[in-house]
Amino acid sequence: MSPKTLYDKIWDAHVVHEADDGTCLLYIDRHLVHEVTSPQAFEGLRMAGRKVRAPEKTIAVPDHNVPTTPDRVNGIENPESRIQVEALDKNAREFGIHYYPVNDIRQGIVHIVGPEQGWTLPGMTVVCGDSHTATHGAFGALAHGIGTSEVEHVLATQTLIQKKSKNMKVEITGKLQPGVTAKDITLAVIGETGTAGGTGYVIEYCGEAIRDLSMEGRMTVCNMAIEGGARAGLIAPDEKTFEYVKGRPHAPKGAQWEAAMAWWKTLYSDDDAHWDKVVTIRGEDIAPVVTWGTSPEDVLPITATVPNPEDFEGGKVEAARRSIEYMGLKPGQKLSDIEIDTVFIGSCTNGRIEDLRAAAEILKGKKIKDGIRAMVVPGSGLVRAQAEEEGIAEIFKQAGFEWRLAGCSMCLAMNPDQLQPGERCAATSNRNFEGRQGRGGRTHLLSPAMAAAAAITGKLTDVRELM
Ligand SMILES: CC(C)[C@H](C(=O)O)[C@@H](O)C(=O)O
Numbered sequence: 001m002s003p004k005t006l007y008d009k010i011w012d013a014h015v016v017h018e019a020d021d022g023t024c025l026l027y028i029d030r031h032l033v034h035e036v037t038s039p040q041a042f043e044g045l046r047m048a049g050r051k052v053r054a055p056e057k058t059i060a061v062p063d064h065n066v067p068t069t070p071d072r073v074n075g076i077e078n079p080e081s082r083i084q085v086e087a088l089d090k091n092a093r094e095f096g097i098h099y100y101p102v103n104d105i106r107q108g109i110v111h112i113v114g115p116e117q118g119w120t121l122p123g124m125t126v127v128c129g130d131s132h133t134a135t136h137g138a139f140g141a142l143a144h145g146i147g148t149s150e151v152e153h154v155l156a157t158q159t160l161i162q163k164k165s166k167n168m169k170v171e172i173t174g175k176l177q178p179g180v181t182a183k184d185i186t187l188a189v190i191g192e193t194g195t196a197g198g199t200g201y202v203i204e205y206c207g208e209a210i211r212d213l214s215m216e217g218r219m220t221v222c223n224m225a226i227e228g229g230a231r232a233g234l235i236a237p238d239e240k241t242f243e244y245v246k247g248r249p250h251a252p253k254g255a256q257w258e259a260a261m262a263w264w265k266t267l268y269s270d271d272d273a274h275w276d277k278v279v280t281i282r283g284e285d286i287a288p289v290v291t292w293g294t295s296p297e298d299v300l301p302i303t304a305t306v307p308n309p310e311d312f313e314g315g316k317v318e319a320a321r322r323s324i325e326y327m328g329l330k331p332g333q334k335l336s337d338i339e340i341d342t343v344f345i346g347s348c349t350n351g352r353i354e355d356l357r358a359a360a361e362i363l364k365g366k367k368i369k370d371g372i373r374a375m376v377v378p379g380s381g382l383v384r385a386q387a388e389e390e391g392i393a394e395i396f397k398q399a400g401f402e403w404r405l406a407g408c409s410m411c412l413a414m415n416p417d418q419l420q421p422g423e424r425c426a427a428t429s430n431r432n433f434e435g436r437q438g439r440g441g442r443t444h445l446l447s448p449a450m451a452a453a454a455a456i457t458g459k460l461t462d463v464r465e466l467m
């Protein structure tokens with residue numbers, strides 16, 4: 001048998017039919033659904049008189065629009081948001097799919113809930129009408145976003161029409177320096193490859209620095225594969241993966257667990273598998289980073305200065321000029337001199353327990369700078385409960401952070417958590433596009449520890465100075 005990559009293996013195991021031009025029909029093991037991209041899909045089914053083909057493999061949770069304040073169960077003010085959440089509620093109940101409503105402690109961001117509940121397992125195909133579905137690739141699952149018409153197709157047939165991507169390997173060798181986290185890895189990779197570097201590929205992340213990451217860290221890395229242009233990102237499962245999965249509510253049990261493990265242990269790229277593209281970065285060379293512009297590739301070590309647009313090539317000169325202008329910065333200005341107004345810790349990139357622990361470690365016994373608005377939005381109700389149990393919530397509150405309920409929140413500002421025009425935010429999320437966190441708002445992406453450091457000093461700060 002010819003050697004295969006992990007992606008090849010999962011792909012081959014899910015092909016139901018292959019057409020002459022190579023287009024395939026893939027079987028889908030898990031379909032995750034949120035309120036923004038599903039209403040029309042369910043409506044399409046209803047109009048065609050169809051059912052959900054595999055309701056037991058379909059999981060719905062509202063996350064993007066839900067307010068994160070304690071009174072949220074009483075209703076959502078914004079009519080568009082309310083309609084989407086109510087539609088999901090109605091559709092989930094009517095079509096009999098798994099559902100975590102807004103007042104259920106298991107509710108949270110779909111990409112945090114899936115792994116937490118054991119829906120996401122190694123070797124699976126996982127789709128969701130959401131670009132950050134790549135997060136689930138951390139388990140060695142082939143996971144990616146789909147559009148609303150595809151959501152309808154998967155609901156109706158439990159299959160998806162796909163063409164195979166090429167194989168790309170991103171290897172992070174050796175150890176990380178103190179203060180450097182999974183978020184710094186994933187941003188540094190995009191800094192190296194650019195936002196189009198992964199276009200047409202599925203990325204497998206490997207190397208010692210990736211192996212050393214916890215499952216939470218691996219999810220952070222895979223989460224941003226899409227920002228690097230890739231179809232999906234994945235990491236071969238290992239003992240850490242199996243350990244994380246074992247005992248989760250929907251993980252296999254008993255004989256089924258044994259059978260699953262037999263398959264999961266074959267899920268790695270063969271030694272001489274073919275890679276269409278390889279990128280290698282030394283873990284020691286990665287610094288705590290922060291974005292200065294309006295694209296995730298606009299990223300530099302916190303010790304750097306705002307670049308000069310003239311230093312870029314071709315079309316990037318104009319893009320950099322526009323970024324710097326929108327961000328209200330000056331070329332040559334030290335990144336660590338940039339003052340911020342707001343800190344947001346949360347999102348499917350960095351809203352897991354380990355992220356909150358990392359931020360709390362920096363905040364312990366300290367107060368945030370006067371005048372800074374800072375909020376923590378745990379990625380799920382269970383993350384929130386665990387943080388409360390561990391005393392982390394108390395550290396955040398004592399420091400001056402608002403302690404919120406789970407949702408996407410200020411990651412994309414579809415709910416009331418928004419930046420005001422001109423406000424500058426240190427954010428642990430994954431997109432720094434113009435106005436992403438509220439019209440006219442400015443976003444600097446960074447790790448949870450770096451966000452905590454910024455909250456204390458009121459400016460972008462090298463977390464290593466506070467360690
Ligand atoms: C609303 C949704 C379709 C969108 C996505 O697909 O990523 C959102 O989650 C985002 O992060 O911008």
Ligand code: SF4
Pocket residue numbers: 063064109111130132347348349407408411412429430
């Ligand atoms: S947390 Fe942000 S990136 Fe993740 S699904 Fe929600 S809006 Fe998208």
